[in-house]
Amino acid sequence: MSVKVLQTGLGKIITAIALVVILLVGGLGYFAWYNLFREVPTYYESAEEHFKYGSIGTENAEGIPYWIWLVLPRLFPEYLPGSGGYASLGLTWEEGKETPVGISKKTIGFPRQGITCAVCHSGTYRKKPEDKPVIVPAAPSNKFDSQSYLRFLTASAKDPRFTPDYILNAIAYNYDLSWIETQLYRYLIIPQTKKAILKQEQSYSWMDSRPNWGPGRIDPFNPVKFRTLSLPLDDTIGNSDMMSIWNQKQHQGFALHWDGLETSLTETVNTGAIGDGATRKSIDLPGLQRVEKYITELDPPKYPFEINQSLADKGKSIFDNNCASCHAFGGERTGTVIPINEIGTDRHRLDMWTKEAADAYNEYAEGYEYDFDELRKTDGYVSVSLDGLWLRAPYLHNGSVPYLKDLLEAPENRVSVFYRGYDVYEPEKVGFIAQGEEAKKYGFKYDTTIVGNSNQGHLYGIDLPKLDKSALIEYLKTL
Ligand code: HEC
Ligand code: HEC
Numbered sequence: 001m002s003v004k005v006l007q008t009g010l011g012k013i014i015t016a017i018a019l020v021v022i023l024l025v026g027g028l029g030y031f032a033w034y035n036l037f038r039e040v041p042t043y044y045e046s047a048e049e050h051f052k053y054g055s056i057g058t059e060n061a062e063g064i065p066y067w068i069w070l071v072l073p074r075l076f077p078e079y080l081p082g083s084g085g086y087a088s089l090g091l092t093w094e095e096g097k098e099t100p101v102g103i104s105k106k107t108i109g110f111p112r113q114g115i116t117c118a119v120c121h122s123g124t125y126r127k128k129p130e131d132k133p134v135i136v137p138a139a140p141s142n143k144f145d146s147q148s149y150l151r152f153l154t155a156s157a158k159d160p161r162f163t164p165d166y167i168l169n170a171i172a173y174n175y176d177l178s179w180i181e182t183q184l185y186r187y188l189i190i191p192q193t194k195k196a197i198l199k200q201e202q203s204y205s206w207m208d209s210r211p212n213w214g215p216g217r218i219d220p221f222n223p224v225k226f227r228t229l230s231l232p233l234d235d236t237i238g239n240s241d242m243m244s245i246w247n248q249k250q251h252q253g254f255a256l257h258w259d260g261l262e263t264s265l266t267e268t269v270n271t272g273a274i275g276d277g278a279t280r281k282s283i284d285l286p287g288l289q290r291v292e293k294y295i296t297e298l299d300p301p302k303y304p305f306e307i308n309q310s311l312a313d314k315g316k317s318i319f320d321n322n323c324a325s326c327h328a329f330g331g332e333r334t335g336t337v338i339p340i341n342e343i344g345t346d347r348h349r350l351d352m353w354t355k356e357a358a359d360a361y362n363e364y365a366e367g368y369e370y371d372f373d374e375l376r377k378t379d380g381y382v383s384v385s386l387d388g389l390w391l392r393a394p395y396l397h398n399g400s401v402p403y404l405k406d407l408l409e410a411p412e413n414r415v416s417v418f419y420r421g422y423d424v425y426e427p428e429k430v431g432f433i434a435q436g437e438e439a440k441k442y443g444f445k446y447d448t449t450i451v452g453n454s455n456q457g458h459l460y461g462i463d464l465p466k467l468d469k470s471a472l473i474e475y476l477k478t479l
Pocket of ligand 1: 117120146240241242244256268276288291
């Protein structure tokens with residue numbers, strides 16, 4: 001046997017081994033990609049369904065594996081504020097849906113849960129306690145308690161029973177994982193989920209030294225400052241009421257957010273997704289464009305009780321004289337920032353946002369096709385338009401005034417302690433029932449003496465004669 005033949009033989013063996021190795025590595029790579037990273041797009045024909053359930057790109061970084069997410073309330077009900085699973089946190093399930101309104105389900109290797117705009121921007125109301133809640137997309141959520149949701153997840157992850165055996169057992173009631181999936185959940189997905197939730201807790205630890213948000217409220221921009229932009233911790237309180245986002249077609253040119261920190265709707269939509277946990281890369285731009293179109297065209301909901309039209313007609317002239325300059329479409333100052341010294345409402349939300357934060361956010365997506373340029377620091381609150389006002393209670397940026405009737409009273413005569421989160425409507429005072437046994441049982445105690453919760457300021461219309469106030473309120477119901 002010549003050396004040459006031997007070499008060729010060896011060469012063949014080496015090539016064969018190399019091929020096997022390549023196939024193995026490739027196969028493993030494919031296996032890992034398929035089971036952990038493969039993205040299966042979701043698509044909803046209807047724009048409303050897309051708004052409620054469609055992915056905006058939050059599943060990759062902050063989504064929880066769907067099957068784990070589904071069984072957690074059953075395994076750790078003691079960390080929820082009440083019975084009924086996620087419904088006790090103010091999430092609403094529509095009949096026959098896999099997830100509550102505002103929760104998406106998307107496969108990225110394995111099914112994952114994420115949040116959509118509708119988790120904060122959809123509301124419910126009931127005319128009577130025995131009614132089923134009517135779901136209204138793009139309304140400010142009056143029930144969703146995102147802080148208690150975060151705390152529920154961490155308390156569950158910290159519980160020593162948060163183990164593969166305990167969780168896999170529970171999943172088996174809902175779904176048959178294959179042998180391979182079970183191994184992935186046991187050795188990778190469940191331990192990683194626990195780690196990720198505990199890490200998330202650390203990045204939110206600043207919450208614990210500040211007043212609770214309660215349902216329908218959130219400190220939306222401190223997480224952006226401390227988590228997304230890595231700015232140093234400060235002691236500001238940014239608690240703010242969720243906003244309605246319908247009817248954007250009539251809002252063109254308005255400053256956006258309570259303090260007008262944005263002027264572009266597209267940027268507001270995209271920063272909304274980043275604020276919810278989408279990353280610079282995972283953000284779903286086509287999905288968000290659909291959302292923007294939807295909220296631009298969507299009309300505000302009509303008041304569902306009877307309106308006394310002749311009284312409302314009288315109220316219109318009172319509105320024109322006292323309110324229209326700041327609140328009517330076409331009003332001289334509508335949609336602009338009214339300086340804090342003039343409006344006089346609680347200033348904490350305003351002071352939370354800084355010039356440094358605006359500059360850093362404008363830099364954040366430099367080089368990406370979407371980019372941000374329009375964030376800024378202002379010195380007051382926006383004179384928001386009042387479309388769909390009836391469903392936006394409690395009122396003002398911090399949700400400190402439960403009823404429209406109260407807003408037309410001097411601050412010392414406004415309710416100082418009430419309950420929010422109960423969705424039965426109060427047509428007399430215009431707002432959700434915020435006092436009494438039921439409100440107390442289902443609601444969160446809102447104390448206006450707590451820092452950030454002040455109900456001062458906005459003194460317009462408080463000196464009007466009683467009859468004029470009733471007429472004005474009747475008119476406000478028609479907006
Ligand atoms: C976790 C809750 C939450 C989620 C999720 C959320 N938002 Fe918001 N959104 C808010 C809050 C709270 C405000 C008011 C914030 C402030 O200015 O303090 C707001 C304000 C807005 C505004 C400004 C409205 C106006 O009239 O000035 C728009 C528009 C908006 N959101 C769109 C979106 C879109 C689109 C999404 C999804 C991509 C989204 N939001 C997701 C809580 C949320
Ligand atoms: C000088 C401008 C100005 C005038 C005049 C004015 N408002 Fe306002 N209004 C504002 C500003 C600014 C805010 C937001 C303040 C905040 O949330 O801290 C606001 C908020 C409101 C809200 C709360 C909206 C929500 O979604 O919670 C209502 C309701 C309201 N105004 C009604 C009226 C009525 C009724 C009148 C007339 C009697 C009136 N306003 C007159 C500037 C004005």
